Amino acid sequence: MKNFKIKIVLVLGLLFMFACEDYLDIAPEAEIDVTDVFETFETSQGFIEEAYNLVVDYGTNGWSFQDYILGDDGYNTQSFKYSNILDRGELNRWTTGNLYYLAKRNRFQTGSNNGTIGSTNEEQGRGRPKVWTASMLGIRKANVVLANEDLMVGLTQAEKNVILGQAYFFRAFFHNEIMKFWGRFPHIQEVFTGAIDIPRPETYKEVALSINEDYKKAIELLPVNWDNEPYGARTRGDNAGRLTKGAAYAFQGKNLLFAASPLMFFNNQPGINTYTYDTELAAMAADAFAEVLKLEQAGEYHLAENMEDYKKVLWETPRNTWPGLVPEAKELIFAGSAGSHVGSTLSFMATGMPRPIASTGTQCTSATHNYIHNNFGMANGLSIEDDLSGAYGTPTYNPLRPFDNRDPRFYAWVFADRDTLGTRAGIPSVNRTMKLYSVDENGNSGAHRDRNNYSWTGYMFKKFYPEIDGQYHSQRGNNIIRNFTGIRMHMRLTDVYLMYAEALHVARGATTAPGSFSMTAEQAINKLRARAGIANVNPAIVADNNKFLDEIRRERAVELSWEGHRWVDIRRWGVAHEDKYRIKTKFNFDKDWTFFEEAVIVDRVCEYPKHYWMPFEANQTQFYEGFPQNPGW
Numbered sequence: 001m002k003n004f005k006i007k008i009v010l011v012l013g014l015l016f017m018f019a020c021e022d023y024l025d026i027a028p029e030a031e032i033d034v035t036d037v038f039e040t041f042e043t044s045q046g047f048i049e050e051a052y053n054l055v056v057d058y059g060t061n062g063w064s065f066q067d068y069i070l071g072d073d074g075y076n077t078q079s080f081k082y083s084n085i086l087d088r089g090e091l092n093r094w095t096t097g098n099l100y101y102l103a104k105r106n107r108f109q110t111g112s113n114n115g116t117i118g119s120t121n122e123e124q125g126r127g128r129p130k131v132w133t134a135s136m137l138g139i140r141k142a143n144v145v146l147a148n149e150d151l152m153v154g155l156t157q158a159e160k161n162v163i164l165g166q167a168y169f170f171r172a173f174f175h176n177e178i179m180k181f182w183g184r185f186p187h188i189q190e191v192f193t194g195a196i197d198i199p200r201p202e203t204y205k206e207v208a209l210s211i212n213e214d215y216k217k218a219i220e221l222l223p224v225n226w227d228n229e230p231y232g233a234r235t236r237g238d239n240a241g242r243l244t245k246g247a248a249y250a251f252q253g254k255n256l257l258f259a260a261s262p263l264m265f266f267n268n269q270p271g272i273n274t275y276t277y278d279t280e281l282a283a284m285a286a287d288a289f290a291e292v293l294k295l296e297q298a299g300e301y302h303l304a305e306n307m308e309d310y311k312k313v314l315w316e317t318p319r320n321t322w323p324g325l326v327p328e329a330k331e332l333i334f335a336g337s338a339g340s341h342v343g344s345t346l347s348f349m350a351t352g353m354p355r356p357i358a359s360t361g362t363q364c365t366s367a368t369h370n371y372i373h374n375n376f377g378m379a380n381g382l383s384i385e386d387d388l389s390g391a392y393g394t395p396t397y398n399p400l401r402p403f404d405n406r407d408p409r410f411y412a413w414v415f416a417d418r419d420t421l422g423t424r425a426g427i428p429s430v431n432r433t434m435k436l437y438s439v440d441e442n443g444n445s446g447a448h449r450d451r452n453n454y455s456w457t458g459y460m461f462k463k464f465y466p467e468i469d470g471q472y473h474s475q476r477g478n479n480i481i482r483n484f485t486g487i488r489m490h491m492r493l494t495d496v497y498l499m500y501a502e503a504l505h506v507a508r509g510a511t512t513a514p515g516s517f518s519m520t521a522e523q524a525i526n527k528l529r530a531r532a533g534i535a536n537v538n539p540a541i542v543a544d545n546n547k548f549l550d551e552i553r554r555e556r557a558v559e560l561s562w563e564g565h566r567w568v569d570i571r572r573w574g575v576a577h578e579d580k581y582r583i584k585t586k587f588n589f590d591k592d593w594t595f596f597e598e599a600v601i602v603d604r605v606c607e608y609p610k611h612y613w614m615p616f617e618a619n620q621t622q623f624y625e626g627f628p629q630n631p632g633w
Contacts, residue, residue: 038151041159041231048145048163051170052241053120053128054138056177057336058489058564059348060125061101066351066365068101071566072581073371073557074352075457075601076364083365086567087584089605092615092633094132102181102614103130124341131181135174142171143191159231165221166243169251172214176255179204180568183613183630187211199626203267205278208259212284215252219245219291224300240322240332246295247334250491253288256281257503261572268609268631272574275546283507283514289500290517292333292493301493302330305531307412313492315349315464319485333496335488342482349486350473352461352562354454357421358473358481366457367414367562369587369598374580375557376410381535383554392538402587402596408533409558413463417446417589422471434460440591456601458587461562489563497524498556502549510548522548525555571613577606607632 038044058068067081076083082100085093098105106118118129145167152160178185186198187210201207226232226239260281266272295301304310312326350358351365377383378396387397396405403416417436435446436458448454464486466473473481505521513520526536541547570576582604589596610632621629
């Protein structure tokens with residue numbers, strides 16, 4: 001144990017109802033001796049508490065507009081946004097930008113217009129450290145805790161366990177945050193005071209298995225529920241969001257599933273096959289996810305059972321309350337702290353809505369036609385492609401009535417042409433009905449299309465946009481958006497069901513349950529479909545291993561639409577360079593619906609394996625031998 005000083009930074013603005021000062025009552029940025037830091041539970045928890053604010057909330061870490069949708073699911077016309085930069089294949093620009101969650105720098109920082117680190121004290125998420133810096137700081141903080149375990153002499157064993165459990169979790173989690181964007185990365189397990197010379201692992205699997213040991217320790221040490229523990233009594237009722245066994249199991253499974261996925265399995269080599277997984281790792285992942293589902297059965301979590309309850313997960317939670325913590329939909333497992341800044345939250349909730357309607361300072365990110373057409377299927381539970389094939393019954397998709405007979409989630413989360421924004425008095429007539437057509441009899445586009453920051457694709461997404469009794473927030477209507485806070489996107493129970501189904505299917509098949517739990521992959525997917533009001537997966541699709549995996553992925557695209565997972569998913573599946581996922585399209589049609597046609601808006605630059613991983617900053621690969629750059633950079 002080294003005798004060094006530690007700077008404690010008071011953490012303010014946590015999304016949780018508790019604040020760090022509950023645990024650490026000292027002046028901000030005071031330097032105290034390490035022996036004092038870990039002398040009591042309050043000071044020890046105060047030290048690890050800052051790590052919660054190092055978890056980047058993707059939806060609110062941008063600027064006054066949000067730019068977190070990096071996959072094939074959204075399109076934005078502004079060239080300086082990272083989603084547009086990524087479309088051009090310029091992933092190396094992350095080191096010079098400052099307006100997005102993958103940037104290196106912070107444009108917004110108290111006392112500085114161009115901060116390089118950011119502060120966990122910032123009220124706005126955009127002022128806090130971004131993914132690379134936050135993760136490196138989080139890893140170091142966790143290692144400082146673990147290196148000083150012997151100083152925790154004033155803590156009970158239970159108190160010591162929960163401090164160490166959080167440290168093990170955060171060390172693993174922050175490694176995973178780097179790995180899902182930059183790839184294989186050394187598992188740092190010490191506090192460096194001199195030169196760093198850890199070689200880069202040869203495979204993603206190697207480091208994922210090492211990190212798995214951290215998750216196993218976190219699972220052993222963390223409680224099921226803080227409210228049931230003596231050390232949680234001080235903040236009982238306000239402990240939502242603290243790390244638990246459930247969170248550790250969920251991220252353990254995610255770490256293993258990602259390591260099992262095709263991109264990682266083929267390790268950047270030619271011949272990648274999107275249906276080939278590491279089945280051993282996938283089986284391990286399924287067992288981890290099963291433990292979360294057991295906790296759901298015990299009452300710790302609750303899956304929203306219908307679309308009305310789903311609102312309470314996605315946005316219908318009173319401001320300053322942990323999202324999802326209502327009896328109808330206790331889905332949230334873990335998330336970053338978005339801060340308490342109202343404007344940032346409003347911009348996130350209105351990401352898919354244009355400024356003239358949302359009036360929150362946001363620039364509209366348009367939902368792409370390719371994403372909606374390929375994933376949001378029909379009311380009969382089939383994809384549009386399968387429905388039109390006729391192999392599963394009489395087709396129900398009408399090319400001249402493309403918005404009819406669709407999956408109920410299409411209507412719940414997407415605005416299409418002729419949909420109603422609201423009828424409340426005071427809403428300008430131009431905004432009451434969506435006019436998303438590309439041309440009318442005079443050659444003009446609809447009032448909500450292709451101009452003034454409106455939709456460029458023929459759709460808007462409203463998934464996080466408040467609606468009560470058919471009335472949506474609008475500029476001159478019912479301003480209900482300020483009463484609520486949007487979803488946080490790191491881990492919720494729906495995601496666990498989807499990953500459980502994927503991992504279990506590739507390991508054992510669609511209809512075989514693991515030894516650890518009674519639910520099959522088919523049953524997990526059908527449970528999600530049931531609450532949406534659509535039919536079970538067609539038995540013929542279930543019987544075809546590849547088609548059922550495609551259906552799991554389509555279900556994931558719909559359920560987690562615009563929640564920041566898509567770019568990671570299409571990369572780990574090894575499909576991002578394929579036309580279906582690379583080319584973004586819009587939907588052109590006339591006011592009277594006499595024709596509908598798909599048109600390309602951008603053909604993304606994406607080569608395998610170059611554009612599958614963010615490049616490391618050049619000097620990161622020049623510190624010492626043994627840390628090669630990602631391929632193509």
